[in-house]
Amino acid sequence: MKPTVLFVCVHNAGRSQMAAGWLQHLAGDRVEVLSAGSAPAETINPMAIAAMAEEGIDIASAQPKILTDGAVRASDVVITMGCGDACPFYPGKRYEDWQLDDPAGRGLEAVRPIRDEIRKRVETLIAEIAPTGGPAV
Template sequence: MTTNEETAAVSTPPEVLFVCVHNAGRSQMAAALLDHHARGRVTVRSAGSAPAETVNPAVVAAMAELGIDLSREFPKPLTTDAVRAADVVVTMGCGDACPVFPGKRYLDWRLDDPAGRPVEEVRPIRDEIDRRVRALLAALVPAGS
């Protein structure tokens, strides 16, 4: 690698892909929280192995409590290209639907599914995702970066 290529490689933000089955709850919250905390230091995407029609309304409400607007978000399909582009792939209950590529970091976060739950039951799921997202961010982007 030349010096310019090394500089470009160092300055490119890491990319994280969050995947759950419907991309309507857990992965949407995780992506929004990481994007919020990272403030541009990480590229964030989310997808679902079987995307729903809309984002779970209780998830939208729980995130709005934190000042994060998911009202315009929509579930996106999981693609091989999205996995290939990611440095870290975080799965949340999507089983073997996510393609595996050598050299990628895979994390499996076992979390309750917020589907069909009222906002009162979504809050603890959101808070656990937030805790994990903050730890992931700290591992990806050193403080002061």
């Protein structure tokens, strides 16, 4: 059974969407990918879309979603990015909090290093939960 990863940030418009895009792109069908926000924005951050497009990853069609109890329950791994106490906690889930700058209101030059840091963390996560050639953990 493939692991499910939920990325959570406040607006579900930047960091969590970039992380979901990277995980889907790099892990393919080895991982189920979800993302949500505690106070979702209306649209995805245009600079996040542009930064990911530079890497050949299209997140423009994604929509910010509200964080639900069900999404957390359905996930094996929950990655939070500054959502604080809004994120529900359930025993038995793997939780990580990624301290990343918020790309909101920043230009493309400032968003690129955030995008690149997210990629590194996603690559590490994939190696831990869904390595190629081996069973998912």
